[in-house]
Structures are given as C-alpha cells and as structure tokens.
Amino acid sequence: xxxxxxxxxxxxxxxxxxxxxxxxxxxxxxxxxxxxxxxxxxxxxxxxxxxxxxxxxxxxxxxxxxxxxxxxxxxxxxxxxxxxxxxxxxxxxxxxxxxxxxxxxxxxxxxxxxxxxxxxxxxxxxxxxxxxxxxxxxxxxxxxxxxxxxxxxxxxxxxxxxxxxxxxxxxxxxxxxxxxxxxxxxxxxxxxxxxxxxxxxxxxxxxxxxxxxxxx
Amino acid sequence: xxxxxxxxxxxxxxxxxxxxxxxxxxxxxxxxxxxxxxxxxxxxxxxxxxxxxxxxxxxxxxxxxxxxxxxxxxxxxxxxxxxxxxxxxxxxxxxxxxxxxxxxxxxxxxxxxxxxxxxxxxxxxxxxxxxxxxxxxxxxxxxxxxxxxxxxxxxxxxxxxxxxxxxxxxxxxxxxxxxxxxxxxxxxxxxxxxxxxxxxxxxxxxxxxxxxxxxxxxxxxxxxxxxxxxxxxxxxxxxxxxxxxxxxxxxxxxxxxxxxxxxxxxxxxxxxxxxxxxxxxxxxxxxxxxxxxxxxxxxxxxxxxxxxxxxxxxxxxxxxxxxxxxxxxxxxxxxxx
Numbered sequence: 019x020x021x022x023x024x025x026x027x028x029x030x031x032x033x034x035x036x037x038x039x040x041x042x043x044x045x046x047x048x049x050x051x052x053x054x055x056x057x058x059x060x061x062x063x064x065x066x067x068x069x070x071x072x073x074x075x076x077x078x079x080x081x082x083x084x085x086x087x088x089x090x091x092x093x094x095x096x097x098x099x100x101x102x103x104x105x106x107x108x109x110x111x112x113x114x115x116x117x118x119x120x121x122x123x124x125x126x127x128x129x130x131x132x133x134x135x136x137x138x139x140x141x142x143x144x145x146x147x148x149x150x151x152x153x154x155x156x157x158x159x160x161x162x163x164x165x166x167x168x169x170x171x172x173x174x175x176x177x178x179x180x181x182x183x184x185x186x187x188x189x190x191x192x193x194x195x196x197x198x199x200x201x202x203x204x205x206x207x208x209x210x211x212x213x214x215x216x217x218x219x220x221x222x223x224x225x226x227x228x229x230x231x232x233x234x
Numbered sequence: 235x236x237x238x239x240x241x242x243x244x245x246x247x248x249x250x251x252x253x254x255x256x257x258x259x260x261x262x263x264x265x266x267x268x269x270x271x272x273x274x275x276x277x278x279x280x281x282x283x284x285x286x287x288x289x290x291x292x293x294x295x296x297x298x299x300x301x302x303x304x305x306x307x308x309x310x311x312x313x314x315x316x317x318x319x320x321x322x323x324x325x326x327x328x329x330x331x332x333x334x335x336x337x338x339x340x341x342x343x344x345x346x347x348x349x350x351x352x353x354x355x356x357x358x359x360x361x362x363x364x365x366x367x368x369x370x371x372x373x374x375x376x377x378x379x380x381x382x383x384x385x386x387x388x389x390x391x392x393x394x395x396x397x398x399x400x401x402x403x404x405x406x407x408x409x410x411x412x413x414x415x416x417x418x419x420x421x422x423x424x425x426x427x428x429x430x431x432x433x434x435x436x437x438x439x440x441x442x443x444x445x446x447x448x449x450x451x452x453x454x455x456x457x458x459x460x461x462x463x464x465x466x467x468x469x470x471x472x473x474x475x476x477x478x479x480x481x482x483x484x485x486x487x488x489x490x491x492x493x494x495x496x497x498x499x500x501x502x503x504x505x506x507x508x509x510x511x512x513x514x515x516x517x518x519x520x521x522x523x524x525x526x527x528x529x530x531x532x533x534x535x536x537x538x539x540x541x542x543x544x545x546x547x548x549x550x551x552x553x554x555x556x557x558x559x560x561x562x563x564x565x566x567x568x569x570x571x
Binding site: 160164165167168174177178180184215216219220223227231233 | 418467470471473474477478480481484485490493494496497498500501502504505508512
C-alpha cells in the first residue's frame, strides 16, 4: 500500500510541477460550461443534472486520456521491474480518482455560481458523485491502458469507453434526478445498489484484466 | 437448414386467425341507437351469416347484445345497438369492447372499440338492459392459425425472426467471450481467431435484429426509432463490439492485438449483461415484456406459434454457430489473425 502511495505522490508531483496541467483542466471545465450555458441560457433543475454529467464525462475523458501518455517507454520498463502491475494500476486509478474528484468539485462550483443550486439532497448527490468518480476512474484507466497500445489512442479511448460508461451514466443520472428532487423516486436505494453492483463489476474485471493486458 | 426452411415457410404462410380491425363510429352518446360498421380481417361473414351474433361489453357480464347484424360481404358487416342511457357506475366516458361470434370464424374481440359519452337524461329503467344478455355458446375456429392481436396483426410473425436474432447474438457473443477466456488461459492464437469470428457474425445478427425490430416498430409504434430503452441499449451494445473491431484494426502486432481483444471482449461481455437485461427492466418501455406489455407467453405466443418459434430459435442459433465456424476457417486459411 505504501508503495502505491509513493507512486501516486510521484505522479502528483510531476503533475504539479507542470503548472499548465491542473489549470488546463480548470480552464476546460470553465470554457465548456460557458459554451453549454450560452446555448441553454438558463438551467432548470432537470437540465442542470444532465448538463453537469455531460460536461463531467468529457472533462473526465480529457483528463484521464494522458494517464499512460506522458511517460517514456524507458520509464515503463523501469516501473515494470520495480512494481507489480496491480500496484501500478492502483496508483494510476487513485491518482485519476483524485483528478476526477477535483473536476467534480470545480464543475460543481462553476455551475453553482452560474446556474444556482438545484441539489436538495446533498448527501445523495455527494455519494453519487464519489461513486461515479470511482467507477469512471477504474473504467477509464483500464480503457486507456488498452488504447495506449494502438496507433490512434485519443479517439479510440472515447470510442471504446463511451458505450461502456452508459450503464453507469444512466444510474448516475437517475440518482442525480433524485438528489435534485425532479423525480418522485420512492426507492433510491435500488438504484444505489445497482450502481454499486456495476461499479464492483468494473473494479473486479479491471483488477483481473489489467496485469494481463499490461504485459508486453 | 431444414429447420430454417420450415420456419420461413410456416412463419410466412400459415394465416392469422380472423379478427376485427376497425369499428366505426368510434364514439357516440348513451341512450341512442347506433349502427356500427365493422371491418374484419381474414373473416368470412357471408357463410352462415344468419348466426352472426355481436355484443358490446362494458365489464365481465355487463353486456348488451346487438339487435340486428347484417353482413355485407366477407369483411364488412353492420350491427345495430341500443346504448342504454344509464350505466351501472359513473365515469366521464365508457369504453366498450366489441365482441363478435361466428360459427366458422369463432369469436373475435376488439377492445375499447367505441367510447360512450353519458346521456343528459338518464332513465334508470335502462339499467337492466345491461344484464339481459350474456356472451355464451361461443365458437372457436378450427385449424392451424396464429392468433390475431390488435395493432400487431400480421407483424406477429416477427416473433419468429426478430426474437431469435437477439437470442443468437447473445449466444454468439457469449461463445466469443468464452474463447477469449480460453485465449487468456492458453495463449493460442487460434482461440483469438475463433472469438473474433463469433463477434463478426454476432454483429451481423445484432444489426439484423435491430433492422427487423425497426420495421416492426414502424408498423406498431409508428416510428422506426422512438428512443425506447430497448432500442438504445441494443444500439449501444452493437457500438461496443464495433469499437472492439475498430480497436483491432489499429494494432499492428498480432499477439498484442489478440491480448487486447481478449481483455476488452471479456470486460465488455460482463458489462453488456446489465446493459441488455437489467436496465431495460427497470424503466418503462414500449417493448413487449416491459412496462406491463406482454412478451413471450400469455396470448401473444400460443401453442401454434410455439410450433414455429422454438424451431426458429434453435435454427437461427445453429445458423449463427455454423457461419461463425466458416468465418473462422476462411480467416485461418487467409492467415488473418
């Protein structure tokens, strides 16, 4: 576990050293929110949730895309001798999880300021957000690790990851609708159970498959 | 192949049971005499037309019988009713079902055939008219026919083609995932070839399933694509596997390609199951089997249809497996990994 945190810390240090990385994400969030907002003009509660997750998805894709991109071949070989693939994978996942949580908070702040607050069940929204970040960071990390081996990794990540995200996304949207009070959902626990079911499937599958896919 | 020949011939040729397509007028006021023009389908009103009987049914045994039934030709007849001015319970409008009995065609029903608006002056003496008659001594049609369902009509035959397509697709993708697992364990490039052959054929079946579904939807839901959950989910499922094929084409190294395919294939198959089976069940859908619509079973799949439906499922699955084998062999001969 300690070794994983060391890797996460290294990643974070590299990222912070290059100032443009984090501020790039913030700017991406801001500009996409502005575009969406200038199209919609106003955001009622229902559209607020949809907009939030659409922007979040694309920001997440953009942020995670360069997970495996920035290291040189040599560094991977070095890592490969030092770490078990699972340690490397978990480090990347945790790092991406922090990135996604960061995007989540920034985006929430931006939309809060621009379009007002529509969340009436804060606990549900935060839990949903955390679960979404969890699921997406596992899924996206695995998919980028596949896409990095191909010729055109940026478009392929989107093509392969977007349809796989749909089951997650549908549940997240429903829970968000519940959190903002736009659906009379009597039993949100069902949705929550299904969401955690799908996430644990994603986690289990990616932990099982990554060491196999990483060998090369 | 014999099975499929039988499915195609039996699926297309066996006629539907007689039914009623249309009754006009569609609404009238209570307390009036109304003459209904009835259009039938596959009916033979002229034979034994003296024994035609018709009813309008409110609920269960609450029925009124036609005063007079006149057949014009085999598909058209007129039935005159006196609609009582008083009803056993109060409602804004009363939907009545039209029931017709014929000695040769058997009984046919058109639910909610006519809507009655309440009369201004209600005569409580009319109440007893509702209980004077009963629907009894009805006939059933002899011979082998598929059931006539309203709206569905001839499109009920789609059960033999659309449904088996999806069954075969899921089985093909399942077999493909199984071969991916084998490749994961053994590392033999032949297993990779096998699993890709199954994905290719599964994709074709999926597209055919989507197309047959869209044709059917045009006739029953009045639009090729109505953004129904089932339609969206199946389209997304196809997108996932299409993405897999794109991914394969952009990897140079054969072993790398095989490994990535095996990984993504197993990952996708595990995620497709909630996609196709759990999520559509949780939301309202127009599709049979969801949102209170009947699916396999009940009145939409009677014993006559089972005689064709089960062979159709078996036939199409076997066809899929067979074609996959052929694809695998040609790929192997061509040396495509």
